[in-house]
Amino acid sequence: MSPISRRKLLTGGAVTVAGVVGLAAADRIARRYGLIPPDGGGIYGPGETLTYAAQRVMGKHALAREFPRGMISKMPFMNEVAPPSDEFKRHQAAGFADWRLVVDGMVARPLSLSVGDLRALATRSQITEVVCEEGWSYIAEWIGTPVDVVLREAGTLPQVRYIVYTAMEKDGWDSLDMADALHPQTLLTWGMNDGDLPVGFGGPLRMRVPRQLGYKSVKYVMRLTATDSMKKVGRGLGSAAAEGGYAWYSGI
Amino acid sequence: MLPAMSAVASPVQQRTPRHSALVRVTHWITVVAFLALVITGGEIVISHPRFYWGETGNVNMKPLFTIHIPSSRDTVPTGYGYVMPDQNGWSRYLHFEAAWVAVLTGLVYGIAGFWTGHFRKDLVPAAGERGWRAYWLAFRGGRAGDSGARADGARSYNVVQRTVYLGVIFVLFPLVIWTGLALSPGFNAALPFFVDVLGGRQSARTLHFFVSDLLVVFLVVHITMIALAGFWGRMREMITGGVGADVVVGKERG
Numbered sequence: 001m002s003p004i005s006r007r008k009l010l011t012g013g014a015v016t017v018a019g020v021v022g023l024a025a026a027d028r029i030a031r032r033y034g035l036i037p038p039d040g041g042g043i044y045g046p047g048e049t050l051t052y053a054a055q056r057v058m059g060k061h062a063l064a065r066e067f068p069r070g071m072i073s074k075m076p077f078m079n080e081v082a083p084p085s086d087e088f089k090r091h092q093a094a095g096f097a098d099w100r101l102v103v104d105g106m107v108a109r110p111l112s113l114s115v116g117d118l119r120a121l122a123t124r125s126q127i128t129e130v131v132c133e134e135g136w137s138y139i140a141e142w143i144g145t146p147v148d149v150v151l152r153e154a155g156t157l158p159q160v161r162y163i164v165y166t167a168m169e170k171d172g173w174d175s176l177d178m179a180d181a182l183h184p185q186t187l188l189t190w191g192m193n194d195g196d197l198p199v200g201f202g203g204p205l206r207m208r209v210p211r212q213l214g215y216k217s218v219k220y221v222m223r224l225t226a227t228d229s230m231k232k233v234g235r236g237l238g239s240a241a242a243e244g245g246y247a248w249y250s251g252i
Numbered sequence: 253m254l255p256a257m258s259a260v261a262s263p264v265q266q267r268t269p270r271h272s273a274l275v276r277v278t279h280w281i282t283v284v285a286f287l288a289l290v291i292t293g294g295e296i297v298i299s300h301p302r303f304y305w306g307e308t309g310n311v312n313m314k315p316l317f318t319i320h321i322p323s324s325r326d327t328v329p330t331g332y333g334y335v336m337p338d339q340n341g342w343s344r345y346l347h348f349e350a351a352w353v354a355v356l357t358g359l360v361y362g363i364a365g366f367w368t369g370h371f372r373k374d375l376v377p378a379a380g381e382r383g384w385r386a387y388w389l390a391f392r393g394g395r396a397g398d399s400g401a402r403a404d405g406a407r408s409y410n411v412v413q414r415t416v417y418l419g420v421i422f423v424l425f426p427l428v429i430w431t432g433l434a435l436s437p438g439f440n441a442a443l444p445f446f447v448d449v450l451g452g453r454q455s456a457r458t459l460h461f462f463v464s465d466l467l468v469v470f471l472v473v474h475i476t477m478i479a480l481a482g483f484w485g486r487m488r489e490m491i492t493g494g495v496g497a498d499v500v501v502g503k504e505r506g
Binding site: 008058064075076080132133137139247252 | 302311340351453
């Protein structure tokens, strides 16, 4: 063995050992600070974890860009929605008077709120862009009640780490970590561009998460459930989208 | 140990690999990551093969241009009577994972490249090679690597190659990363400047597409030049370093 190849062997060995130790340490730190997303396993797990951890370390409290009123899209695109169920049609016929948002799970005071109750609780508006994973986008004014205010009203327990939200649509459910759930721009929206939120855009109640892609802004929300773990919800991946092969964290 | 030393006591230049281990390892990792990015990027484009300029754009708005291919979404008017299968889920997962691999590999390569003098020695054109004449000679020389004396020229890049590699490393790769990051809603919240200076989200998407196209053009030219210069020889150099295998000077194997 020549001296050069021995040196290479030692260098290579040291780099490998440092790499393994470094990865193990990174994994421990990521677990400890909750930087691993629910879909952080499998072959795409390292990439997803890096992305999610980087966003949470870099800009946990950053605000999504807001736009001047003049930039509101004249031709927003509402995207396809599944054909409404009979139950949804009954609600629609009744003008959504009986629509309720149930807040349950790990909360001190479970709630059942009408859209009117939400309006009375708090009203915020923001002019933000809906960005679809496909590539298209539009800007609208979204009017609603911050999830943060609703959760404070219900009194989430200290161990809560995720808020699961469920839609009337079949298989329509998703979840947010507390950084996004308590974020001031995360709204349960019931209004759009100075009017009621149209059904095509998610009315009567849509979750708006402007720091993530459009598919996180689930339409027809009926329930918020506070939980300390996503492991036992569905297949444990954090959302219906993730079970269908789309990343749980879509802030990229 | 001493006998071993004397057995390989040929000139030092011949023992120096054509490409350092760092260049070879980062090169092949980048190849894999780049191919994954191009394929998945193409898949994602299929779900909306329309491009816009400015902040917003959707099927209700006039596109800057359209790629006339079928789409994987029935909401996109393509003129074709059918919808392609949706491949966006895994494509997106893989796109961002490959992007991490490319960026981290690029960082290692970039830092080491400055540290070891790789950029200065191998890629920045030499002082006497920076004029138009040098570029002209390199072009007239025809095949890549043929400019100058073969004894030295075969083991270093000509001025055109150096300029192209520097452009890919320091202009196209940073640009494609920048325009890609400008499509991340989370990143845009943290650093809105990144997308705003590009003229908005849809401009960033269109630029990301064009810069990626330029990188694909580079890839095609790069492979063509390698094929012209002797495909397997160049491959061997980039895999093993090519020590003693392809060296013209000296008679090590003679």
